[in-house]
Amino acid sequence: MDDTNNKRREFVRNGVKAALLGSVATGALQALKSCSDAGAAASASANSETVELMTTDGHLIEVPVTALSETENLKGDDYRVREGFPNRKFVMVVDLARCKNAKKCISSCNKSHFITGENAWIKVYKMQESQETAPYWQPTMCMHCDKPACVKVCPVDATFKRRDGLVLIDNERCIGCRFCMAACPYSTRVFNWEEPRQGETTEIHMHLEHTESSPDYAGMPSLKGTVDKCDFCPHMIDKNELPHCVTACPNGVFFFGDAYEDTVTNGDESFRLSELLEERAGYRLLEQLGTEPSVYYLPPSNRLVDFQEGLENYEPYKSVDLSEE
Amino acid sequence: MMEAQKEILEKLAPRKFTRVGKVWVACLLAIILASLIAYGIQLQKGLVVTGMRDYALWGVYISNFVFFVAISLVGSLISAVLHLSGAKWATPLTRISEIIAVAAIVMAGLTIIIDMGRPERLFFLFTHGRLQSPIIWDVIVITTYLVISLLLLYYPMLPDFALLKRYFKDRPKLSRRFAKLSLNWNNSERQKKLYRTSIQMLSVLIIPVAFGIHTVTAWLFATTYRPGWDSTNFGPYFIAGAFVAGAGAVIAVMYVIRRAYGLEKFITDMHFDRMGRLLVLLCLVYLYFNVNEYLVPAYKNTVEEAQHLQSLFTGAYSTYFWFVTAGGLVMPIVLLVFPRFRKPMPLFVISLVVVVSAWWKRYLIVTPTLLHPFLPIEGVPESWHHYFPTGLEWTVTFGTLAMALLIITLLVRILPIVPIHHAIEEREASTAKNREL
Ligand code: SF4
Ligand code: SF4
Secondary structure, X not given: OOHHXXXXXXXXXXXXXXXXXXXXXXXXOOOEEOOOOHHHHHHHOOOOOEEEEEOOXXXXXEEEHHHOEEOOOOOOOOOOOOOOOOOOOEEEEEEHHHOOOOOHHHHHHHHHOOOOOOOOOOXXXXXXXXXXXXXXXEEEOOOOOOOOHHHHHOOOOOEEEOOOOOEEEOOOOOOOOOHHHHHOOOOOOEEXXXXXXXXXXXXXXXXXXXXOOOOOOOOOOOOOOOEEOOOOOHHHXXXXXXXXXXXXXXXXXXXXXXXXXXXXXXXXXXXXXXXXXXXXXXXXXXXXXXXXXXXXXXXXXXXXXXXXXXXOOOOOOOOOOOOOO | OXXXXXXXXHHHOOOOOOHHHHHHHHHHHHHHHHHHHHHHHHHHXXXXXXXXXXXXOOOHHHHHHHHHHHHHHHHHHHHHHHHHHOOXXXXXXXXXXXXXXXXXXXXXXXXXXXXXXXXXXXXXXXXXXXXXXXXXXXXXXXXXXXXXXXXXXXXXXXXXXXXXXXXXXXXXXXXXXXXXXXXXXXXXXXXXXXXXXXXXXXXXXXXXXXXXXHHHHHHHHHOOOOXXXXXXXXXXXXXXXXXXXXXXXHHHHHHHHHHHHOOOOOOOHHHHHHHHHHHHHHHHHHHHHHHHHHHHHHHHOOHHHHHHHHHHHOOOOHHXXXXXXXXXXXXXXXXXXXXXXXXXXXXXXXXXHHHXXXXXXXXXXXXXXXXXXXXXOOOOXXXXXXXOOOHHHHHHHHHHHHHXXXXXXHHHHHOOOOOHHHHHHHXXXXXXXXXXX
């Protein structure tokens, strides 16, 4: 990861952490639209700096950074892990026109979720429907379906659907029958076939973060004989931050947001979800199955990057390097 | 008259193992021991010791499970259907098939536990079970089926136990045990009436439950979206296949028992002949469902189905597929039309081929489908693109098969394997007839 990128991400993190007071306070996540060179400036002096924020009704406003304060964690006192964050409905938009198989999403996800096996939760597929159609790169993660096949078949309620849209796994409950893996049409679930080689890392992390293991933070720790998958990073949402893949992607492929507020952001740009989907003809994978995914895709038209570039990185038989970053 | 009864009892009362019997049991025990060690390793290291991975997420354990469920179905076919229809000829086979059913259903339950990543959490199925999961349906019907099968095995034995109590009167301990087992059976009219009604009732009850266990097991697959499983044909298709597998198993076991115990008078060539005919009928029904299962998707040839069918017809699984189709379906239909092949020995060989094919058939139902997901398999090691069971998986699997055989062997050892009172009644009836003539 090069330096400027790092700085930008840091800024984005800090920026997103900040939120407006008063009426727009809930707009925290889809907070800001920063120009690309804002990173350097932000780290210099914050006093005279302003940021643009989008209010819940879609207006952009400019606010001095000093007027921003960190919000509390999203989790209230009555937060229940099987209920989720009240009045939210998380969605993701993946812009295929921007993806060039950089795989930073995978390495960042692997690192943050302490993934130690060959089974990364995010995959970037090299897709080509037929000889005549154009190839493209397609990142996939759990679609957090609104009609999740995995939840339907789980015999012990280990996999559950929350009101905020997330589909999570209680790996203290999972009996390892793998029915959910057979049921998921997106092949997104992975199994811990052996003792995860996480060592002490997860324990240290839990200690430092003062957290306990919970379905809200998949992979911390992973347990032998249970399933894992993308969790949409509720532990980041809680801190008013974006999921790891969103911030890690150098090309801004992933947009994360809230369907109720109709906004999504990749940290650099924010859009109204409905407008984005309409303008760019968004769609969902395997819509015909009726799973109603929470992840939308924007077709790879008017590409910002060349498909060929991704081939350098293409390793069909290998999960991403675990040691990266 | 008493002489005849004594002779029959002598033939049919449980007997100690012969040398061959002892060697057989020792072999089974050795295999089971090896599989226990293998399973211990699996428990310790996790399912990584198997050939399964994220795409081939179910393997030989699950196909073996389906096989056991299939085999167990036969108990209901032979016992219940024949109890009900009053087909007298099959009486000597009812107990054998019930024993096979009980052994198979017990092993089906154990096999599914072997496949679990977290077997120690099994009780969550009861404490946290959710009714919309087909696995819970399976748990419910399998336990129900086990209970009814046990009863259907036990009840018809009550008069036999009473007979054995008297037969073994010079061995007080054994006699007392049979006395207890016979639940004070004294052949009174009231008891006989109760006996008949309860067996009649169980025979009716077990049919829907037996269909249930196999249909639900089929639904474990058919309720997913995967091409090759996503089929409304799956329930009846599985049941038809289960009847074939079960009939094959009954023929094989009855041949061995007849040889080992010298029961040629009780299990006659006529029984083999009839079972041979039954097998043809069952295979024809199964063939019909197979045509449905493969021809319709092959005709439509959607991308997903085409991939799956290609792997079966000409691809990686074609050898197995054609072996199973030829050995488990076509061959029995063609050969068993000729009376020559319905003699005990040839029928025994054919039934073994049928059972082995049935086993591989389950493997072909479970595995290839998993290797053709909707999204391509990518970003995983090359070896994850295929599946073949590891040595350890085979060891455990053979252990379960050996355990099923051991259960059958032990039950055959301690129980009157052919219903004695029926045999006596029949003998009496025929002598009475002779006298009249
Ligand atoms: S993508 Fe698969 S694992 Fe995720 S919610 Fe949908 S069915 Fe479940
Ligand atoms: S593997 Fe775990 S999460 Fe998946 S269906 Fe089974 S118990 Fe539920």
